Amino acid sequence: MQLAWYRKYRPQTFSEVVGQAHIKTTLLNQIKAGSFGHAYLFAGPKGTGKTSIARILARTVNCLDTNSPAGEGEACGKCAMCQAFDHGQMLDLIEIDAASNTGVDNIRDLIDKIALAPTMGRFKIYVIDEAHMLSKAAFNALLKTLEEPPAHAIFVLATTEPQKFPATIVSRCQRFDFHYLTVSEVADWLKTVAVKEQVKLADAAAELLAQEAGGSMRDAIALLEQAAAAGGEITKDQLTSWLGLVDWTTVYQLMQKVLAGETKAATAQLAQIYQDGYDLHRLAIAWIALVRQILTVKLGNASELGLSADRERQLGPLAEQLTLGEIAWLLEDLMQAATDIKTAAVVQLPLELVIVRAVHQLASAGHNNDNDQPPSSNMTQPPVSNKTGDPKDAVENWPRVVSAVRETHPTLAALLGQAHVDQQSNKLRATFGLPFHKEMVEQPANRQVVMGALQRLGWECTIECVVDAKPATPKGVAVEEVLQVFGQV
Numbered sequence: 001m002q003l004a005w006y007r008k009y010r011p012q013t014f015s016e017v018v019g020q021a022h023i024k025t026t027l028l029n030q031i032k033a034g035s036f037g038h039a040y041l042f043a044g045p046k047g048t049g050k051t052s053i054a055r056i057l058a059r060t061v062n063c064l065d066t067n068s069p070a071g072e073g074e075a076c077g078k079c080a081m082c083q084a085f086d087h088g089q090m091l092d093l094i095e096i097d098a099a100s101n102t103g104v105d106n107i108r109d110l111i112d113k114i115a116l117a118p119t120m121g122r123f124k125i126y127v128i129d130e131a132h133m134l135s136k137a138a139f140n141a142l143l144k145t146l147e148e149p150p151a152h153a154i155f156v157l158a159t160t161e162p163q164k165f166p167a168t169i170v171s172r173c174q175r176f177d178f179h180y181l182t183v184s185e186v187a188d189w190l191k192t193v194a195v196k197e198q199v200k201l202a203d204a205a206a207e208l209l210a211q212e213a214g215g216s217m218r219d220a221i222a223l224l225e226q227a228a229a230a231g232g233e234i235t236k237d238q239l240t241s242w243l244g245l246v247d248w249t250t251v252y253q254l255m256q257k258v259l260a261g262e263t264k265a266a267t268a269q270l271a272q273i274y275q276d277g278y279d280l281h282r283l284a285i286a287w288i289a290l291v292r293q294i295l296t297v298k299l300g301n302a303s304e305l306g307l308s309a310d311r312e313r314q315l316g317p318l319a320e321q322l323t324l325g326e327i328a329w330l331l332e333d334l335m336q337a338a339t340d341i342k343t344a345a346v347v348q349l350p351l352e353l354v355i356v357r358a359v360h361q362l363a364s365a366g367h368n369n370d371n372d373q374p375p376s377s378n379m380t381q382p383p384v385s386n387k388t389g390d391p392k393d394a395v396e397n398w399p400r401v402v403s404a405v406r407e408t409h410p411t412l413a414a415l416l417g418q419a420h421v422d423q424q425s426n427k428l429r430a431t432f433g434l435p436f437h438k439e440m441v442e443q444p445a446n447r448q449v450v451m452g453a454l455q456r457l458g459w460e461c462t463i464e465c466v467v468d469a470k471p472a473t474p475k476g477v478a479v480e481e482v483l484q485v486f487g488q489v
Contacts, residue, residue, distance in 0.1 A: 004222070004225065005193060005197070005221050005222070005224065005225040006217075006218045006221040006222055006225075009193055009196075009221065010052050010055075011049075011052055011056065012056065012059070012075075012077070012086070013056060013060075013074050013075060013077070014027065014028055014053075014056055014060070014073075014074060015074060017049055017052065017053060017056070018049070018181060018185050018186070018188075018189050018217060019048070019049070019179065019181045019182070019185050020048070020049055020053065020178055020179065023053060023176045023178065024053075026176070027053070027057060028073040028074070029073070031060055031061065031073040032073040036057075036061060036154070037154075037173075037174040038146075038149045038153065038154055038155065039146050039149070039154070039155040039156075039157070039172055039173040039174065040054075040057075040154075040155065040156045040157070040173055040174050040175075040176065041157050041159070041162065041165070041169075041170060041173035041174065041175040041176070042054060042156060042157065042158045042159070042176050042178060043158075043159050043160075043162035043175060043176070043177050043178065044160070044177055044178025044179065045160060045178065045180055045215060045216065046160055046216055046218070046219075047213070047215075047216025047217050047218035047219050047220075048178040048179065048180060048181060048215065048216065048217065049178060049217065050129075050158040050159075050178055051095075051127065051129055051158055054125075054127045054156040054158060055085075055093070055127070056075075057125070057154075057156065058085070058090075058092075058093045058123075058125035058127070058154075058156075059075045059081075059082060059085040059090075060073070060074065060075045061121075061122070061123050061125070061154065062081045062085075062090070062092065062120075062121030062122055062123055062125075063075040063076055063079060063081055063082055064076070064079040064080065064081055064082075065078075065079050081120065081121050084120060090120065090121070091119040091120055092118045092119055092120055092121045092123065092124045092125065093125050093127070094110075094124065094125070094126050094127070095127045095129065096110070096126065096127065096128045096129065097129055097130065098128050098129060098130045098131045098132070098133040098134050099129075099130045099133045102133050102134055102135050102138060103135060103137075103138060104135060104137035104138045104140075104141050106138065107134070107138040107141045107142050108141055110126065111141065111142075111145050114126070114145065114149070114150060114153050115150055117152060118152050122152065123152055123153070123154050124152055124153050124154070125153075125154045125155075125156065126153065126154070126155050126156070127156045127158065128155070128156070128157050128158065129158045130158070130159060130160070131157035131158060131159045131165070132159045132160070132161040132162070132164040132165060136166075139165075139166050139168075139169055142169070143168055143169065143172070146169065146172040146173065147172050155173075157169075157173060162175075162177075180214070180215025180216075181215045181216070181217055182215070183207060183210040183211055184210075185210075186209075186210035186213060186215070186217055186220045187203075187206040187207045187209070187210040188206075189217065189220075189221075190206045190209055190210065190220055190221070190224050191203075191206050193221060193224060194206070194224065194228075194234075197228065199224075199228045199234065200232070200233035200234065201224070201233075201234045202233065202234060202235045202236060204235070204236040205227075205234045205235055205236045205238070205239050208236050208239050208240070208245070209223050209224055209227070209239065212243060212245065223243075227239060227242065230242070243282075244277070244278050244279040244282055245278070245279075245282055245286070246273060246278050246282065246283045246286050248286070248290070250269075250273065251283070251286045251287050251290050252290065252314065253269070254266055254269055254270070254287070255287070255290060255291070255294075255318060256318070257269065258355055258358050258359055258362070259318060259321050259322075259362065261359050261362070261363055262359075263355060263356060263359045266355045266359070267352055267355055267356075270283075270348060270351055270352060270355065271348065274347070274348050280341055280347055280348065280351060281338060281341045281342065283351065284334060284337050284338035284341060284350075284351060285338060287334055287351075288331060288334045288335060288338065291327060291330055291331050291334060292305070292331065293305060293307060293311070293315055294315050294318050294319050294322065294327060295319075295324075295327050295331070297312055297315045297316060297318075297319040298319040298322070298324060298327065299324075302315075326361070326362065329361070330354075330358055333354050333357060333358070334354060336350075337350035337351050337353070337354050338350075392423050393459060394421075394428055394454060394457075394459040394461055395421050395422060395423050395428065397457070398416075398421045400457055401416070401450070401453050401454060401457060402416045402417050404453040404456060404457060405449060405450060405453045408449070409446070409449050412440070412441070412446050412449060412450075415432070415437050415440055415441055416430070416441065416450065418432070418433070418437065419431060419432050419437075419441075419465075420468075424464060426461070427461055427462040427463060427464055428461055428462070428463040428464065429463075429464045429465075429466060430463055430464070430465050430466070431466050431467070431468045432465065432466070432467055432468075433467070433468065434467070435467050438465045438466065438467050441465050442465050447463075450463060451463070
């Protein structure tokens with residue numbers, strides 16, 4: 001059976017590892033000084049080299065000639081130990097999958113055998129993958145061994161979720177945090193693999209595969225192997241169709257239509273994308289990535305995402321049309337839509353609502369001339385342009401205030417929705433039926449939230465809270481919402 005490419009091209013030395021320079025340098029220095037630790041915690045996202053570096057560490061500490069011309073501190077690749085590793089015959093490398101060996105009995109069996117001397121090399125290396133899956137009892141059983149292991153034993157705990165580790169375990173390990181690989185790092189290595197496999201890979205296609213892998217080298221190589229199976233040259237257009245991806249230019253054009261207030265044209269383009277068989281969840285992700293790029297351009301941090309000068313020039317006009325607040329609520333709405341798409345009865349609907357709400361919100365903020373009046377959204381309302389100190393307007397629009405508060409403080413919004421609000425002289429008066437409700441709203445932090453919502457919506461007025469055991473019972477926000485749905489009785 002043919003070996004998968006991500007295994008075939010797994011690095012064998014530190015110099016072959018892509019990225020993670022901070023980890024490679026530290027480990028090489030420890031090996032050269034002969035002062036490496038007895039327990040390591042490798043934490044980071046999937047596919048970033050945790051297990052690979054653990055295996056390289058095991059190979060290097062057992063190498064018989066680390067001062068060879070292969071490189072200072074690197075394994076020579078020629079001695080008996082290196083050859084045993086290369087052919088999978090090294091008995092002193094014990095790899096354990098914690099996902100299927102979670103119990104305390106598995107760890108006790110390991111502890112019973114750890115006292116035995118190495119069979120071939122100088123050290124026995126235990127690599128426990130997905131170590132966060134170990135049970136609490138298993139961690140407790142491992143604790144003493146990690147604290148005082150035999151001189152010939154080295155532990156490497158690899159995990160994608162370090163927050164699940166007990167503090168007592170973490171404190172006994174040298175922790176190394178692995179980073180996502182950059183698009184350029186992944187793309188360059190994909191080109192190298194393609195050359196070795198005699199596959200024609202276009203530069204744009206390599207970049208697209210790297211972006212789709214999301215910083216995971218293993219995922220990127222697996223995608224490349226799948227694409228190569230189709231035969232012929234791998235181009236960006238072929239990948240776009242095969243992976244169900246929407247081209248950046250298409251998402252850019254969709255964003256332009258939204259900013260221009262062209263609701264009909266934007267929804268028509270969305271419908272065409274769906275009819276062409278593209279995955280709308282991927283479209284939502286691509287749209288989020290585009291708006292994030294706009295955000296970085298707006299903040300002057302385009303270099304953080306590695307945007308080209310040409311791409312930055314294209315995004316500049318879009319960034320100028322949006323405020324930071326508008327970019328924020330558009331990102332929030334898109335992220336919610338990306339979640340809703342998975343369970344939506346009509347898969348196009350979440351993104352159609354994003355378009356309609358975004359056009360409406362931007363129109364009310366003066367960005368376009370859309371005259372439609374779509375239903376109100378859960379997005380944070382942008383500030384109105386004319387501020388006023390007249391509490392009467394705030395009274396009439398109290399449901400908007402409650403909705404704005406609900407975005408971040410739903411419990412507080414529930415209390416405000418039960419209040420009867422009227423104008424008292426030059427301020428708002430909120431009447432509550434229970435003293436407890438009044439006291440909650442009057443807490444300094446909660447009062448600041450309410451005042452902030454009023455100011456964002458354009459009303460610079462104060463609010464007074466009172467208690468009335470038998471307050472008037474107006475149509476509160478919740479009642480209004482019910483009546484809108486079911487009608488008057």
